[in-house]
Amino acid sequence: MRTFDLTILEEKITPHLRRLIRQGSIPIGLQFKRQDFLVEEKFVNVDPLGEETRYSPVKGIIHKFSNRILWKVSYRCAAHCQFCTRSRQIGGSDGDLSARDIETALQYISSHKEVDDVILSGGDPFVTPKVTKDIIGRLVQIESVKVIRIGTRLPVHSPSSFKSEPVKHLLSKICSVTKSQPVFVLLHLNHPDELTVETVEAIRLIQGTGAILMTQTVFLNDINDSVEVLAKLFIAVYHLGIIPHYLFHCDKVGGLERFIVPLEKEREIVTELCKRLSGIAIPRYAIDVPGKGKIDIPLGFWEGVDLTNCSDYEGTTINLVNL
Numbered sequence: 001m002r003t004f005d006l007t008i009l010e011e012k013i014t015p016h017l018r019r020l021i022r023q024g025s026i027p028i029g030l031q032f033k034r035q036d037f038l039v040e041e042k043f044v045n046v047d048p049l050g051e052e053t054r055y056s057p058v059k060g061i062i063h064k065f066s067n068r069i070l071w072k073v074s075y076r077c078a079a080h081c082q083f084c085t086r087s088r089q090i091g092g093s094d095g096d097l098s099a100r101d102i103e104t105a106l107q108y109i110s111s112h113k114e115v116d117d118v119i120l121s122g123g124d125p126f127v128t129p130k131v132t133k134d135i136i137g138r139l140v141q142i143e144s145v146k147v148i149r150i151g152t153r154l155p156v157h158s159p160s161s162f163k164s165e166p167v168k169h170l171l172s173k174i175c176s177v178t179k180s181q182p183v184f185v186l187l188h189l190n191h192p193d194e195l196t197v198e199t200v201e202a203i204r205l206i207q208g209t210g211a212i213l214m215t216q217t218v219f220l221n222d223i224n225d226s227v228e229v230l231a232k233l234f235i236a237v238y239h240l241g242i243i244p245h246y247l248f249h250c251d252k253v254g255g256l257e258r259f260i261v262p263l264e265k266e267r268e269i270v271t272e273l274c275k276r277l278s279g280i281a282i283p284r285y286a287i288d289v290p291g292k293g294k295i296d297i298p299l300g301f302w303e304g305v306d307l308t309n310c311s312d313y314e315g316t317t318i319n320l321v322n323l
Helices: 015-022 026-032 099-111 129-139 159-163 165-177 197-207 227-239 263-276
Strands: 003-005 038-040 061-065 068-072 117-121 147-152 183-188 212-218 243-248 284-289 293-296 309-311 317-319
Touching: 015 026, 061 099, 099 129, 117 129, 129 147, 129 165, 159 165, 159 197, 165 183, 165 197, 197 212, 212 227, 227 243, 227 263, 263 284
Parallel strands: 068 117, 117 147, 147 183, 183 212, 212 243, 243 284
Antiparallel strands: 003 038, 061 068, 284 293, 309 317
16 A cells, blocks of 8 residues: 655644633644555646646746636735645745746736736635735726735734734725725635634624625535534524525545545535525535536435536536546
8 A cells, every 4th residue: 555644734723712712622633634644645746736837827827717816916815725625835935926026927917908806815815905005006906907816814813913014905995895895805715614703803803895705615524514513604604694605525635535434424414404404604615626616516406416527618528536
């Protein structure tokens, strides 16, 4: 049996998360504490979505779909989620953008008039608030860009950071932009334990900017792979006035084997959620097929569904077992 050390991502845990772990939150500990043991190697690709190898024309930019671009503002996060799909990069300084890098990326976006939607990601754009603020200020000057999205986990990692002046300035910039065009803030939330009083306060500050808040969640083995846990999470999110957007099958990145939940189990859970929750409280359940995009997974209301294969947007059959 071939094995490898799972400690591929440096452990980085904020004081806020450490407090939750000390208070007994096992789901928080499982997400952020590094596990030092060996497992059977199944996934050998650290970039299965081909972000760098296929879709990155200039530094920081991922251009997979014609009308939208993902821009990695940096590789920096306040804490390191051990299941991160970009574990190959997170924490490194080589993702930092120079003034020239930013200018090159802006020129690329400006020259592609078909791009109307820019997603700021990373890393966490809220961890580099000055850079993110400057980028937003430049993006709004590009006429073809109609929508800006910002992905963040900072309210979960370090809610106290929202009291800092740089983050306040970023929120102020977002507020000024929302007066003329939509800004979506995509919160990554995986478990109800993450919605502390402090985190909710930080979320309220983002809501105060006029941004539209949505969530993304990843199925994680022994963390949130139950109807009760996800129902509690999505109801809480819904009651906060946030739209649950995506519920993902965990990417099959080398080193993340222990987090993978079987598709059959996930499908049963989401099917039951649909029976219990309001429609707007149920996220889109999908798998990010390498090189193909996010494909919806059919639920248990349909008989005879083959979960071993799917078709991508071009109609090509993709074997999900061998991803």
